[in-house]
Amino acid sequence: MSAGIVIWRCKGCGTAVFPQRLLCPHCHGAAFDEDRVHQGVIEEVSVIRHMIGQTDWQPRRIANVRTPGGPSITVGLRDGSEPGTVVELEQEEGAPYARAKVRS
């Protein structure tokens, strides 16, 4: 588990992308800097109650998270956060997750 989600920022025009691309979708530059995005806002949530081909399935929550100035990312939710919630992002073996940001 690592804090934040790795995204890629085009060296030419600064466009941030997730997942990784081969060329920037805007300037088609081939060079990217690795960056991390640590928080975002939940826009939509779904509860996955049924998994095709599986009979022993426990419901899981996923969400669409908009990151500031960056891409929208589909995450697994670690808690019961709802749309509008500011969440902290984390990554586990490449897969993105989120939980409500604790106010400091």
Add this chain to the structure above:
Amino acid sequence: MRSAAIIGVGQSAYRRRPEPGQSTHTFIRDAAVAALADAALDARDVQGMAVASFSLAPDTAVDLAWKLGLSLRWLLQDTNGGSSAMNMLGHALRGVESGVADVILVVGGDATGLAGYGKIAANYNIATRDHLAPLGHGGPNGVYALVASRQMKAYGLDKSDYGHIAIAQRAWAAKNPFAVYRTPLTMEDYLAAPMVADPLSRYDCVPVVAGAQAIVVAHPDRAPRDRAAVRVRAHRASFNYDNQEGDGLKTGISTFVGDLWREAGVAPGDIDVASIYDDYPTMVLAQLDDLGMIADHDLARFCRREVGEKRFPLNTWGGMLSAGQPGGPAGGLNGIAEAVLQLQGRAGERQVKDARLAVATGYGMTMYRYGGTAAAAILERTP
């Protein structure tokens, strides 16, 4: 340039699950045989073949040609999922028009079973395998659940609005002997169905079945004497239209819709029957809106009035939502074949009176947050 048209259609039986002895290959064979019989052609007449399937591997198109005993001069294997059918149609038309092949068989089919489909859904592409499947995202159901929530917010839709599409298509399916799900559906049934991926419930999610579909493309003069061929007035496609940077509420159709209608020389209001790729009601509405077929972009009113009150003949074979989806490729061919039957006056109990013009679409390849391929065609009965 030579002329090209659709001169025959055929399908295999559809099954909820493949039975012993049945496979993707046998369903495709059955559809190919049916389509050639419908076109009154012999397998020896076929000079080209296009195929799309999620479950043909490790075979490829040439292996299928071998197993069907077809020696060809034109061959295509398409990998564009829900828009494969429409994509293959476009290539086949060009193939006949250019004179490379006189007769092209276009086939699609799958017989994965649910477990097999689950594996395909989890390994759809690298982005899905690495970033979505580990979340337990539920395959396309989870992806389009999020899109549906977005659409409901953006257009003020209620859950019951989607229900009108599922219910109307089930009523059409009752008149289609090939449809897998034909029991009438009420709004109470629809709203009481178990949730699959909020806000999508059972009847919002296309049911995976086993089966195959085929069409035959050739010069219109090759059509059987007792019926007119179906001409394609315009055909357009789009791939990776927005780099997944939008919200998925528009499809690639929005990038070519002006060209489509202009080339066809007709307007949305001229369409008599529509086959809109229906893996989810959400995406039916998105495509229809992109086509300019929803007045004032009022999706809710369209659902309640045009669909709910049966004013608009939409997916008249029951759509994939009720007839079943034998993989995206064959699912797309269903819509084309139904348009052909309607335009030829061969749709039986579900015939739309005096149908002369049809629109058919394809949509698919859920790359990350929504589909990245789309295509559409305007079909017309030849005089």
